[in-house]
Amino acid sequence: xxxxxxxxxxxxxxxxxxxxxxxxxxxxxxxxxxxxxxxxxxxxxxxxxxxxxxxxxxxxxxxxxxxxxxxxxxxxxxxxxxxxxxxxxxxxxxxxxxxxxxxxxxxxxxxxxxxxxxxxxxxxxxxxxxxxxxxxxxxxxxxxxxxxxxxxxxxxxxxxxxxxxxxxxxxxxxxxxxxxxxxxxxxxxxxxxxxxxxxxxxxxxxxxxxxxxxxxxxxxxxxxxxxxxxxxxxxxxxxxxxxxxxxxxxxxxxxxxxxxxxxxxxxxxxxxxxxxxxxxxxxxxxxxxxxxxxxxxxxxxxxxxxxxxxxxxxxxxxxxxxxxxxxxxxxxxxxxxxxxxxxxxxxxxxxxxxxxxxxxxxxxxxxxxxxxxxxxxxxxxxxxxxxxxxxxxxxxxxxxxxxxxxxxxxxxxxxxxxxxxxxxxxxxxxxxxxxxxxxxxxxxxxxxxxxxxxxxxxxxxxxxxxxxxxxxxxxxxxxxxxxxxxxxxxxxxxxxxxxxxxxxxxxxxxxxxxxxxxxxxxxxxxxxxxxxxxxxxxxxxxxxxxxxxxxxxxxxxxxxxxxxxxxxxxxxxxxxxxxxxxxxxxxxxxxxxxxxxxxxxxxxxxxxxxxxxxxxxxxxxxxxxxxxxxxxxxxxxxxxxxxxxxxxxxxxxxxxxxxxxxxxxxxxxxxxxxxxxxxxxxxxxxxxxxxxxxxxxxxxxxxxxxxxxxxxxxxxxxxxxxxxxxxxxxxxxxxxxxxxxxxxxxx
Amino acid sequence: xxxxxxxxxxxxxxxxxxxxxxxxxxxxxxxxxxxxxxxxxxxxxxxxxxxxxxxxxxxxxxxxxxxxxxxxxxxxxxxxxxxxxxxxxxxxxxxxxxxxxxxxxxxxxxxxxxxxxxxxxxxxxxxxxxxxxxxxxxxxxxxxxxxxxxxx
Numbered sequence: 001x002x003x004x005x006x007x008x009x010x011x012x013x014x015x016x017x018x019x020x021x022x023x024x025x026x027x028x029x030x031x032x033x034x035x036x037x038x039x040x041x042x043x044x045x046x047x048x049x050x051x052x053x054x055x056x057x058x059x060x061x062x063x064x065x066x067x068x069x070x071x072x073x074x075x076x077x078x079x080x081x082x083x084x085x086x087x088x089x090x091x092x093x094x095x096x097x098x099x100x101x102x103x104x105x106x107x108x109x110x111x112x113x114x115x116x117x118x119x120x121x122x123x124x125x126x127x128x129x130x131x132x133x134x135x136x137x138x139x140x141x142x143x144x145x146x147x148x149x150x151x152x153x154x155x156x157x158x159x160x161x162x163x164x165x166x167x168x169x170x171x172x173x174x175x176x177x178x179x180x181x182x183x184x185x186x187x188x189x190x191x192x193x194x195x196x197x198x199x200x201x202x203x204x205x206x207x208x209x210x211x212x213x214x215x216x217x218x219x220x221x222x223x224x225x226x227x228x229x230x231x232x233x234x235x236x237x238x239x240x241x242x243x244x245x246x247x248x249x250x251x252x253x254x255x256x257x258x259x260x261x262x263x264x265x266x267x268x269x270x271x272x273x274x275x276x277x278x279x280x281x282x283x284x285x286x287x288x289x290x291x292x293x294x295x296x297x298x299x300x301x302x303x304x305x306x307x308x309x310x311x312x313x314x315x316x317x318x319x320x321x322x323x324x325x326x327x328x329x330x331x332x333x334x335x336x337x338x339x340x341x342x343x344x345x346x347x348x349x350x351x352x353x354x355x356x357x358x359x360x361x362x363x364x365x366x367x368x369x370x371x372x373x374x375x376x377x378x379x380x381x382x383x384x385x386x387x388x389x390x391x392x393x394x395x396x397x398x399x400x401x402x403x404x405x406x407x408x409x410x411x412x413x414x415x416x417x418x419x420x421x422x423x424x425x426x427x428x429x430x431x432x433x434x435x436x437x438x439x440x441x442x443x444x445x446x447x448x449x450x451x452x453x454x455x456x457x458x459x460x461x462x463x464x465x466x467x468x469x470x471x472x473x474x475x476x477x478x479x480x481x482x483x484x485x486x487x488x489x490x491x492x493x494x495x496x497x498x499x500x501x502x503x504x505x506x507x508x509x510x511x512x513x514x515x516x517x518x519x520x521x522x523x524x525x526x527x528x529x530x531x532x533x534x535x536x537x538x539x540x541x542x543x544x545x546x547x548x549x550x551x552x553x554x555x556x557x558x559x560x561x562x563x564x565x566x567x568x569x570x571x572x573x574x575x576x577x578x579x580x581x582x583x584x585x586x587x588x589x590x591x592x593x594x595x596x597x598x599x600x601x602x603x604x605x606x607x608x609x610x611x612x613x614x615x616x617x618x619x620x621x622x623x624x625x626x627x628x629x630x631x632x633x634x635x636x637x638x639x640x641x642x643x644x645x646x647x648x649x650x651x652x653x654x655x656x657x658x659x660x661x662x663x664x665x666x667x668x669x670x671x672x673x674x675x676x677x678x679x680x681x682x683x684x685x686x687x688x689x690x691x692x693x694x695x696x697x698x699x700x701x702x703x704x705x706x707x708x709x710x711x712x713x714x715x716x717x718x719x720x721x722x723x724x725x726x727x728x729x730x731x732x733x734x735x736x737x738x739x740x741x742x743x744x745x746x747x
Numbered sequence: 748x749x750x751x752x753x754x755x756x757x758x759x760x761x762x763x764x765x766x767x768x769x770x771x772x773x774x775x776x777x778x779x780x781x782x783x784x785x786x787x788x789x790x791x792x793x794x795x796x797x798x799x800x801x802x803x804x805x806x807x808x809x810x811x812x813x814x815x816x817x818x819x820x821x822x823x824x825x826x827x828x829x830x831x832x833x834x835x836x837x838x839x840x841x842x843x844x845x846x847x848x849x850x851x852x853x854x855x856x857x858x859x860x861x862x863x864x865x866x867x868x869x870x871x872x873x874x875x876x877x878x879x880x881x882x883x884x885x886x887x888x889x890x891x892x893x894x895x896x897x898x899x
Binding site: 069070071072231232234235236237238239240241242243244245247248250256281299300301302304371372373374375420421422423425452454455456649650653654656657658659660661664682683684687688689690691692693694696697 | 774885
């Protein structure tokens with residue numbers, strides 16, 4: 001594959017950001033730990049052994065810096081610390097902490113280097129280490145790419161162990177009993193005579209000694225929490241209405257705002273008439289903001305009403321106004337000039353394509369909105385000396401940098417108070433709510449401004465999933481797929497997203513264009529996967545599973561078509577072609593779970609798909625029935641391998657949610673543009689899956705791979721191709737474009 | 748204008764056309780009912796008026812002619828309603844933003860139909876959107892709650 005040569009001409013997303021950002025790149029700097037951000041705020045008698053564990057006379061507080069956007073990582077992070085700290089759920093508090101470089105994400109490096117995740121060669125690992133240095137130097141604290149468990153697994157258990165051993169040392173100094181005679185359990189050190197010294201009691205002593213960092217982590221057989229059924233810490237609050245989200249917060253003297261900016265995203269505002277709005281009850285001000293206006297009122301609904309009462313003259317969109325033009329740009333972008341990278345080329349594909357009858361197909365994946373149920377919102381207070389923001393966000397330090405740039409304040413005086421989010425799916429990687437809330441707050445200094453987007457504004461300004469197009473060509477010889485060529489074209493989500501986050505457009509190819517397809521685990525004599533980068537169209541952003549949400553659909557649909565053209569069974573052929581043990585075991589698991597090959601009866605069909613994204617291989621089998629009312633999805637079987645399941649109940653819930661996300665959007669959701677504006681404005685236009693459409697889903701978590709991986713995104717990509725493959729099996733109709741309801745009815 | 752919420756009577760000075768949701772959230776600071784869509788498409792704002800589930804985003808406060816119960820009035824961590832207890836037992840929530848509405852919908856539905864079939868549950872719960880896709884657990888939790896309520 002000439003990997004070294006390929007690497008030589010590649011720049012890396014994060015590495016290049018480090019270079020462009022002017023970060024000194026040296027081994028010394030890379031190996032030096034960040035300062036512990038908890039130290040500065042410690043009061044007398046409070047101890048912080050590392051950035052994740054803080055203890056005072058009353059409370060053990062575990063800092064959980066990954067943003068909880070519904071995936072349960074607040075709980076997961078605490079459990080990893082608690083496992084080694086010997087403290088039980090309920091005996092500690094959790095806090096998202098202050099954004100800080102010390103919370104950089106060690107696992108971003110896994111996807112930041114352009115290698116297949118299964119590639120554990122020296123070259124791949126070395127490049128990951130280098131990218132890892134960059135993420136550390138940049139202090140890239142962030143939640144995304146299904147990295148939270150991978151980032152936390154060793155780091156947080158170590159943090160717990162360091163705290164435990166330090167507390168034991170403190171107990172030893174207090175009691176005179178040697179450390180090796182001390183035990184720990186239930187948030188206390190136990191002396192040989194049974195005396196309990198609570199960690200909180202030991203805080204003052206522990207604060208005076210250097211943390212004990214020479215620790216050995218426990219073996220899996222000794223775990224009492226990890227891998228066991230447990231109650232997620234937020235479940236009771238989320239079942240009683242007590243969970244506060246950013247949108248629920250209230251401050252003294254707070255005003256309520258809403259905003260409308262040009263629905264042609266990025267287009268200007270030429271003028272607006274706010275006369276009627278200003279006279280409406282409760283309206284305090286109508287303010288100009290970038291490309292739009294904001295209403296400040298004494299109540300959210302009154303702000304919404306006033307926003308709706310304002311007529312504006314909107315400028316043109318900085319991208320093609322009509323959807324058909326977007327598709328045209330894509331279809332014309334499969335050119336040598338726009339070749340982003342040849343990610344994989346086994347054998348000789350051009351020669352293979354000459355050698356026989358070519359089976360070909362073209363696929364499409366539309367723009368899709370994130371539309372988490374909690375609309376974008378933020379509370380911001382700007383004074384002459386500092387700014388504070390309360391919102392849920394996946395990139396906390398970027399938020400602070402963003403506001404520092406806007407206000408001219410030193411970033412040290414900008415504080416994000418991160419919040420639980422009512423979903424994200426990538427939406428809270430963006431900065432629209434940050435920008436507008438801050439613009440309003442800058443015009444109303446010292447007043448807490450709560451900005452709430454209407455659902456319609458949220459849809460209009462949701463930077464959606466990239467549209468993409470895929471072209472497959474295959475040559476079958478007898479019952480063998482001899483040649484398979486996949487070309488995938490999309491705009492680069494990272495190129496669109498980077499500048500909005502204050503990052504330079506990353507040089508080099510974008511792996512997300514082909515993610516989930518180039519790494520298909522199949523041995524085919526001639527196999528090529530190429531990415532083509534379309535010019536930027538509508539602004540796009542990372543959407544749960546990012547590139548694999550389109551490339552996985554293209555790859556696994558076309559592999560299915562090729563297998564069927566060869567007269568083979570889709571499951572048996574995949575297993576036979578699979579050259580990656582971890583993947584094959586996922587396929588074998590779903591084959592067994594679904595009783596693949598058993599008769600289903602008339603008008604029914606099964607489809608299988610396998611996609612590995614973010615390092616997690618996932619196989620899914622979908623069963624459908626063609627009824628008089630349309631396609632009914634009956635059952636789904638899933639096998640996913642994350643190396644180690646930390647929280648089995650949440651894992652199961654998450655896999656099912658990912659499948660439903662993947663199926664629902666494949667069924668019925670897209671964003672299309674007309675006159676430069678998204679045509680979909682609320683959930684009736686893009687509803688995803690409803691409960692009555694939900695199949696019975698059976699989940700198996702496998703633990704065969706050596707690395708620890710995430711589960712937030714990987715169940716999504718196989719769902720759409722497995723559904724399309726099942727519909728073909730049931731009806732003979734091949735669906736090559738999402739959403740499928742443009743071509744077939746669903747029950 | 749008077750409005751009774753969770754057993755407490757409030758005197759309000761608001762436009763009668765203000766949706767109940769915003770009276771609850773912004774005037775009375777009762778934030779369990781959530782804003783999701785504003786047009787009765789998602790159900791996150793569901794509350795009870797005299798025991799029946801209504802979309803509080805789409806009923807004006809002037810049209811409310813009964814006592815309002817929100818998720819906060821249904822039960823508390825120390826005294827969970829059977830539906831809430833089932834939601835905890837099945838660990839339904841992911842982000843949790845829709846769950847107040849789901850629970851209020853389920854409680855009202857089970858009040859009317861104590862022995863629901865799977866189809867009844869699908870019909871009753873399908874107007875409540877969950878973007879995280881917790882539907883399989885919602886189904887199970889509704890069944891558990893039905894059982895608990897019948898045994899009570």
